Amino acid sequence: MTIAAGTSIKIKKTSQPGHIRTPYYIRGKTGVIERSLGEFKNPEQLAYSLPSSLYELYRVRFKMSELWDRDIENPNDTVEAEVFAHWIEEYNNAT
C-alpha cells in the first residue's frame, strides 16, 4: 500500500552495517512524503549481487529545524531525500 503524499512519517533509527542508502542525518527524523516514485530493487541487496524484491521508493521532505540541533541557517529550508519503504517506521494516514 502506497503512502500518500503529504503524510507525516518517521524514519527508522538503526545503524546496521552494509550498503545503506538512508543517510544517517535523516534517521529517527520526522518528515513528509513529497511523492511516491514507484518500486525499485533494494540497493542493500544489489550491492552484493543478491536477489532483491521491489520496494516502494519515496521522496521525503524534512525541515532543517528537524534535522539539526544548532547553527540552523533558516529553519524553514528543507532537505528532500529518497527513502525506501522499509526505512519508514510509522505513519498516520490521517483523512
Add this chain to the structure above:
Amino acid sequence: MNERKPGQSWHDMGGSSFGEVPKENHDFAIWEKRVDALLVLSSAKGHFTVDGLRRALEDMGESAFENMTYYERWISAINQNLIEAGVYTIQELGDKMVEVKQRGQTYGSAQGSEV
C-alpha cells in the same frame, strides 16, 4: 567538526563540516575515461551494478578517499566486483599486470596493440 556517530559510516557525510569547498577542476585523462567506460560496460553485461561499485568504494575506507584519486578508487572497486563475479581470477590479473608492465614505463608505452 567531522565526528561520526557510532554506527555512522565514514562515507555518510551529510551534516559533517569539512570546510570550504575546493573549486579546482581537472580535465579527465584518457585512462580515467576508460575506467568510467569499463564501469558502464561491465555493469551492462550484468556482472555487477553501480550498487556493488559503491559498496566496494565504501569498504575501501576513509583513507582511500583521502589518498587515492576518484578514478583510482573506481578501478580498484571495479576490479573487486569483477573478481567477485568470477569474470577473471586474481592470478589472471596478476599475470596480465606483469605482462603489461614489461611493455614500458609510461602509460602510452604500456598499451597493447589489440584492435
Add this chain to the structure above:
Amino acid sequence: MPHDGHDHLSSSGHPFRKDNDTPLTYWQLMEISVRELMITKGEFSANEINKQIEIMDARTPANGSALVARAWTDPNFKKRLLKNGAEAARELGFDIGPMHLIAVENTEYIHNLIVCTLCSCYPRNLLGFPPDWYKTKEYRSRAVKEPRSVLEEFGLDLPAEINLRVHDSTADMRYIVLPMKPKWTHEMNEDDLARLVSRDSMIGTSIIDSNP
C-alpha cells in the same frame, strides 16, 4: 580541454595525448590490465570502450541548457518536464538510457540545490561528468546542513525570504534544477536562451544573472 575527439579512435588503441608520456602508475597498470583481460575474454571490444567514451564525451551541460531553454519558451513542455524529466529529455532526442530524472523549478520564492551526500550521483547521462567540487567531502557534507554558506562561497547570496530546498540524490532519481528565466531575456530566441544556462545553474550553485 584540447580534445579533438579522435585521440582514442586509432585502431591500435594508441591515443596521441600528453598524458601518455606520464610514468605508469599502479592504478593505470590495473586499468590497462583489466581492460585487456575483459577484451580477451570477449566481454566487450576495444571499439566498444571507445564508443562508450564518445557517448560520454557527447553528454555536456548544453543538453540540459536545451531542456531549460525549451521549458522557458514552451509552457506545455515545461509542465511535461516538471512531471517527468526523463521523458522530457527523451522528447528532445537525448539518449539518457534508463536514467530517472526529476526537474525542480526555481521560483521567486524557492531555490533548489542538488547534492549526493553518500557518493556523487549526478544526472551524467544528460549533463555529462559532474564538476570535481560536487564530489568533494566539503560539498557533500555541508550542502545539507549549511547550504546558504556553501552558496555564498559560490557567490550566491540567497535572501532569507527565499526558501532553499536541498535535494539529496540517495537512490534511483537524478536531479536537474530549472533556473528562473530572467525578465531581461524576453526578446531572446531559444538558442540564445540556452547559451545563458550554465552547468552550475542546473545544480543550483548559481543563478542566471539578473542583469545582463
